[in-house]
Structure formats: structure tokens, C-alpha cells
Amino acid sequence: AQSVTQLGSxxxxxxxxxxxxxxxxxxxxxxxxxxxxxxxxxxxQLLLKYTSAATLxxxxxxxxxxxxxxxxxxxxxxxxxxxxxxxxxxxxxxxNTGNQFYFGTGTSLTVIP
Amino acid sequence: DAGVTQSPTHLIKTRGQQxxxxxxxxxxxxxxxxYQQVLGQGPQFIFQYYEKExxxxxxxxxxxxxxxxxxxxxxxxVNALLLGDSALYLCASSLGLTYQExxxxxxxxxxxxx
Numbered sequence: 001a002q003s004v005t006q007l008g009s010x011x012x013x014x015x016x017x018x019x020x021x022x023x024x025x026x027x028x029x030x031x032x033x034x035x036x037x038x039x040x041x042x043x044x045q046l047l048l049k050y051t052s053a054a055t056l057x058x059x060x061x062x063x064x065x066x067x068x069x070x071x072x073x074x075x076x077x078x079x080x081x082x083x084x085x086x087x088x089x090x091x092x093x094x095x096n097t098g099n100q101f102y103f104g105t106g107t108s109l110t111v112i113p
Numbered sequence: 114d115a116g117v118t119q120s121p122t123h124l125i126k127t128r129g130q131q132x133x134x135x136x137x138x139x140x141x142x143x144x145x146x147x148y149q150q151v152l153g154q155g156p157q158f159i160f161q162y163y164e165k166e167x168x169x170x171x172x173x174x175x176x177x178x179x180x181x182x183x184x185x186x187x188x189x190x191v192n193a194l195l196l197g198d199s200a201l202y203l204c205a206s207s208l209g210l211t212y213q214e215x216x217x218x219x220x221x222x223x224x225x226x227x
Contacts, residue, residue: 032213043117043203043218044156051213090155094212099169101146101212103155 002027002093004074006104014112019063019078021107023091026072033074034092035065036103044090050074061085086111115139117206117219125225126194134189134222138206144168145187146216147179148203156203162187163210191224199226 007022025031032051036044048059055067065076074091091104118137126132138145144163148156161169162181181187185206191198201223205216 036218041220043220044205045218046215049215092155097211099161100171101148101158101161101216103148103157105155 002031002102004091004093004102004104006091006107008107010108012110012112013081015083016080019081021076021089023074024072025074025093027093029095031093031095035076036090038088081111083111085109117204117217119204119219119222121222123223127227128194130194131192134202136187136204136219138185139217142206142208143185144207144210145181146205147189150201150203168210194226196226199224
């Protein structure tokens with residue numbers, strides 16, 4: 001079975017500061033990992049995904065994430081936060097043969113002007 | 114191209130009733146997945162349908178059922194509604210069966226059970 005744990009249900013950063021959202025995964029087989037963003041009253045939008053190619057994955061809106069097998073982590077980062085980054089962020093996991101998709105509990109990002 | 118569409122956008126039901134939610138995938142997408150997102154939590158996987166067959170099922174009771182039509186649209190049915198079924202129901206479509214493919218999410222149907 002697979003699962004993800006997002007550390008920190010709420011994260012606040014100042015505008016222009018580094019954004020770091022944490023995600024740790026559990027999987028008995030090589031995982032595929034995803035980060036999604038959800039703006040208020042909207043569906044989810046894919047930011048980036050790791051599917052066993054490069055361990056450093058670049059996504060949309062300046063976000064990136066690094067797959068670290070030794071730490072079972074897939075943390076999301078952005079060098080400089082913008083006000084428009086305020087949203088809910090979800091980490092998710094599946095496998096190459098998986099027929100289920102598991103989301104974490106989410107991290108709410110607040111950007112302080 | 115239009116994105117994933119869901120109807121209705123909002124719905125109010127009472128306990129014990131039945132509800133049907135609808136989803137139209139992106140044109141050309143053959144896979145549809147359903148998720149339940151309770152307020153303050155991450156989406157929980159309910160079903161995946163591919164080529165009109167159920168290919169994956171999450172840990173939900175038999176009150177939840179779904180089907181996919183020849184045009185790849187899908188319906189999610191929930192019988193004997195409970196207060197705890199109140200949630201945002203999300204539909205996602207993708208090209209193929211595996212989740213290597215990017216899932217595109219609709220805006221959701223917000224269900225309130227009174």
C-alpha cells in the first residue's frame with residue numbers, strides 16, 4: 001500500500017521568501033509522486049510529477065520538487081513566494097501498476113505581504 | 114478544448130435520499146476517476162473507470178456506485194445518504210489507464226446532506 005504524509009497543515013511565508021512544503025511517502029514499490037494545488041472553490045491543478053525519470057522535477061509557476069529515495073521525501077519548493085501562491089497544496093502517490101491514487105491531507109499556504 | 118465538467122455544481126439532499134453526480138471528461142480521455150473531499154481534508158479515491166469498466170475502487174461502502182458510458186462520461190451514485198457524505202465530489206479524467214498520465218480535475222460538485 002502507498003501513502004503520503006504532509007508535515008504542517010498550515011505554512012506562512014513572507015512575500016519573496018522561500019516556500020518549502022514537506023511530503024514524505026510510504027510505498028513498497030517505486031512510487032510516482034505528484035503535487036497538486038487547489039485554489040478556493042476550485043478543482044485541483046497539477047503542479048508537477050515524478051515518474052522515475054529525473055529526481056529534480058520542475059513544475060509550473062516556478063515550483064520544483066526533489067525525489068529523495070533515502071529520505072522517502074518529495075518536498076515542494078519555490079525560491080520566492082508570490083501573493084498568488086496562497087492556496088492549498090496536496091502531495092499524492094501512486095505506482096506504475098497502481099489502480100488507486102492517494103492524496104495527503106494538504107498544506108494551506110499563506111503568503112504575508 | 115473544454116476541461117472536465119461536472120454537474121450539478123451544488124446539491125442539497127436529506128438523509129436517506131439518493132444522489133447522482135455527473136462528469137464529462139476531456140475529449141479523448143478514456144479514464145475517469147472519482148474522489149470525495151471532505152472539508153479540511155485531502156481527496157479520497159472512490160473509483161476509477163477505464164473503457165467503461167471499473168479498474169480501481171477505494172475504501173467506500175457499497176452505497177457508492179458508478180458507471181461509465183460509451184462516450185466516456187461517468188455518473189457517481191450514492192444511495193441512502195448519510196450526513197457524513199457531505200463533501201466536495203471531484204471527477205478527474207486522463208488519457209490512459211495508469212496514473213502516470215496526468216489527471217485533469219473538474220471543479221467538483223458540492224453535496225450537502227441535511
